[in-house]
Amino acid sequence: MIRALRRGIRRGWQGGWRGRLQLGVLALTALILAGVLALAGASLWYWPQLPELDRVTHYQPRQPLQVFTQDGVEIAQFGSERRQFMAIEQTPQRLKDAVLAVEDWHFCEHSGISLRGLARATLANLTGGMPQGASTITQQVARTFFLSTRRTPERKIKEALLSLQIEQRLSKDKILELYLNQIFLGQRAYGFAAASHIYFGKPLASLSLAETAMLAGLPQNPIYANPIANAERARKRQLIVLGRMKSVGLIDDAAHRAAAAERLSYRREQHTDVHAEFVAEMARQAVFERFGERSYHEGFRAHTSLRAADQKAAWAALRSAVLAHERKQPYTGAEDEVDLPQALGDEGPALERAAALALKDYQDDDELRVAVVLRASPRELVAQLADGQRVNISGDGLRRALTSKRLAISRGAVIRVAQERGASTWSVTQWPQAQGAFVALDPASGRVRALVGGFDFRRQPFNHVTSAWRQPGSSLKPFLYSGALESGLMPESLIDDAPLTLPDGSPPAWNPKNSDGRYAGEITLREALARSKNMVSVRLLQHISLGVARPWLERFGFEAARLPEDLTLALGTGSTTPLQLAGAYAVLANGGHRVQPVVIERITDARGAVIFEAPAAPKLDESTRVLPARNAFITSSLLNEVTKSGTAARVATQLKRGDLQGKTGTTNDAVDAWFAGYHASLVAVAWIGHDQPKSLGVGESGGGLALPAWIDFMTQALRGVPERQAEPPEGVVRGAYDWRYMEWQNGSGPQRLGQEGDVTPAAAATDSEPVKTPP
DSSP: OHHHHHHHHHHHHHSHHHHHHHHHHHHHHHHHHHHHHHHHHHHHHHGGGOOOSHHHHTOOOOBOEEEEOTTSOEEEEESSSEEOOOOGGGSOHHHHHHHHHHHOTTTTTSSSSOHHHHHHHHHHHHTTOOOOOOOOHHHHHHHHHHOOSOOOHHHHHHHHHHHHHHHHHSOHHHHHHHHHHHOBOSTTEESHHHHHHHHHSSOGGGOOHHHHHHHHTSTTOTTTTOTTTOHHHHHHHHHHHHHHHHHTTSSOHHHHHHHHHOOOOOOOTTOOSSOOHHHHHHHHHHHHHHHGGGGGTBOOEEEESOOHHHHHHHHHHHHHHHHHHHTTSOOOOOSEEOOOOGGGOSSSHHHHHHHHHHHTTSOOOSSSEEEEEEEEOSSEEEEEETTSOEEEEEGGGGGGGEETTEESOOTTEEEEEEEOTTOOOEEEEOOOSOEEEEEEEOTTTOBEEEEEOSSOTTTOOOOHHHHOOBOOGGGGHHHHHHHHHTTTOOTTOEEEESOOOOOTTSOTTOOOOOTTSOOOEEEEHHHHHHTTOHHHHHHHHHHHOHHHHHHHHHTTTOOGGGSOSSGGGGGTOSOBOHHHHHHHHHHHHTTSBOOOOBOEEEEEOTTOOEEEEOOOOOOOSTTTBOSOHHHHHHHHHHHHHHHHHSTTTHHHHHHOOSOOEEEEEEOGGGOEEEEEEEETTEEEEEEEEOSSOOOOOTTOOHHHHHHHHHHHHHHHHTTTOOOOOOOOOTTEEEOSSSEEEGGGTSSOOOEEEOTTSOEEEOTTOOSOOOOOOOO
C-alpha cells in the first residue's frame, strides 16, 4: 500500500500542473481526513472522562449571605462571591441583546460550537492577525462550570464535547440564564445582577443603554478592563459593544450616539448606605451557627429588625458625640511617617503617584480622612487624600497640631483630616481613643430598631452594645426609686439630702457624696431624682433593704450575679450592657412588661423559604407584666421631670416636647457616661467610655457626652410623631402635690425619710400607715 501511494505521488508530481493540483487536493483531503480521524479518536478517548452535567442541569448558584433591615435595605454580604440570581424571564431584554451581540450573535442558530467563528479565528491565527476567540456562550458555560482556564488542546476538546452535551440537555434560554448568572465580572461580582449593584448601585432593570453596554463588555477581561480598575479600557470595550449592537441592527444611530456620549458614574466600593456592621456580624454568626460554611454560598438571607432611617440616625449621632469628645483631647501626632523624597518636588504627577502609593494600605473613613502631608509650615499645610484630592489647611484648622508655635507634623506624615459638616474648610484631627455604643428598641415588641456597637467596626469589632459590661452609674437609680414607690414613698415624700454615717459592714474607704459636693437638706423624691442626688439614693436603698432591692432589680432584667451586695448598689455599681439597660427602661416605657430584645427576625434560603423565625412579639398582658402599671406610670413621671428641669433639661429645650423620659448616668471619675431614655414608642441608650476603663476627663458626664447623641437620634427618630401624654392607669390619682397611689389619697400623707433611713409621716400627713415593701 505504501509503495502504491508513493507511485501515485511520483506520477502526480510528474504530471504537470494538473497533476500537482490533484496532488494538492489529495493532500488536503488526506490532512482533513487525518484531522477528523484524530479528532474522532480524541473525542472517543475523552468522552468517558467528561463530568456529569448535574451542575448545570440542577443549577445551584453560589450566592452570598445577605443581611437586610426590616424595610428591605441591604446592609452586608458575606461570601467570596457576590451574586444575585436572576431568572431569564426577569432579565431585561436590553442586556440579553447586548451580551449576544458582542459575545455570540449566532447563539440561537448553532448547536454549541460555531463553525463560522472557528473558521474566522483559525484564519486570523494562521495569517498573523489579531488573535481571536471562537468560544460560543455554551462553550463559556462549559468552561466556567467544569474546566480550568489553561489553554490546552485537551481542554478545548472537552469544552466542545461538553457544549454539545449541554445543548442537547438544556434549552437556549436555560443556557443563557446560566451564563448571565455565573460569569465573573470583576470586583468579586458573579453574574450581571450583582455587577449592576456593585458598579452602579442599582438593579439591572434601571440601567441605561450605556450602562448595560459597559457591563456587557466585561466578560472578555473583567479584571483588566473593568471601570473600577481601569476606566479607559472599560470605556473602549463599551464602545465596541455599542458598535456591535448598531451593526446587527439592535439600536439605531441616534441611540448609539446618545449612549456613547453618556457620562457614567460608578458606585464607590467602600460606600455603604446604612452603617450596620455590628448587626451584620450578629446576623452572620447566627446563620453560621446553624449552617456552617454553607452560610456563605447557598444564598441565605438574614432579615433584621433594624429600620434603615433609625440606624442611619444612630450611627451619625454616636459618631458625632465621640468626635466631639475627641476634639477636646490633646493632639498625639501623626499616625505614621512615609518617605516622600524631596526630589519629587512639591507638585506634579510623580509626587501625586508617590503619595497615592503611600496611602494605599491605610484605612480611609467617611469623616476622618486619611492623608499624607506634602508640605507643612506653621502657617499652612498641604496634604493629599487617598482619592488623590489635595486639601489646604490653615488657621484654626492647624491649631491642634501646633506646639509652641511649631508644627508637630512634617512632610511625609500620615494624618487624619476632617471637614466640619456644611463647611468647606479642613482641619487636622485624629482617630478617637474613646469608644461608644448606641441601641434603640421598640418597648412594645422588643424589636431593635438601631444598634451601633462601637465607633468603627473595622478597627474594633467588639460589640459594646451586647458585650460591654459596665457600671451603669446613676442610670440605675430609677429602678431603685421604682422599688421605693412600692415601699410607701411617693413623689412628694421628703428625703434628707445630707451626709450619711454608714453602718458597720459598709465597704471600707467608701465615702459616698453628691457629685457636686452640695447638699439640699429635705427634698422631695421627684426633685432628688431630677437632680440625681446620691445621698438620697443611698437612703432609699437603706429603706428598701438590699434583700428586697436586688430581686426588685431582677424584674427589669438585671442579673443578680452582677449586682453588688452592699450599699454601693445605690450609686450604680455592678454591671450591665447597653442592650440590657435598654430592655430595663422598656419595662417603664411600655407600662410594666418585660420584652426580650430581638435583632434577627428571620432567615430565609435562596428561594425565600423561611428556615428560622424569631418568636412573634408577645401580647402585653398580665402574663408579661413584671411591674404594676401604676408604678411604671409614676416612675415615668419622675423621669419626665429629669428631662424638663433636671440633669437632662436639654431634652425639653432642644426637642421641644414634653412626652420624653430619661436619666443621665456617670460613674466615678467619669469612666462611663450614659444616657437612657424613652418615648412611649421608642427606648434608646447611649454610652461613651474607653475599652480599658479610664476617666473620660475632668468635668465630663453622661449629660455632657452621651445625652447629645440621644437628642440627635431622637430628633430624627421622632420627626412627625405627635406628642402624646400618658393617661394615668387605675390606682393613680393626682394629689395636692403630685401623683399618688389611690390608697394614699385619703387618711394618709407623704412620708419623710430621715438621715438614718427611718420613715415618719411628713408634716402634711394625717394618719400614717405601715411602710410597704415590694411584693
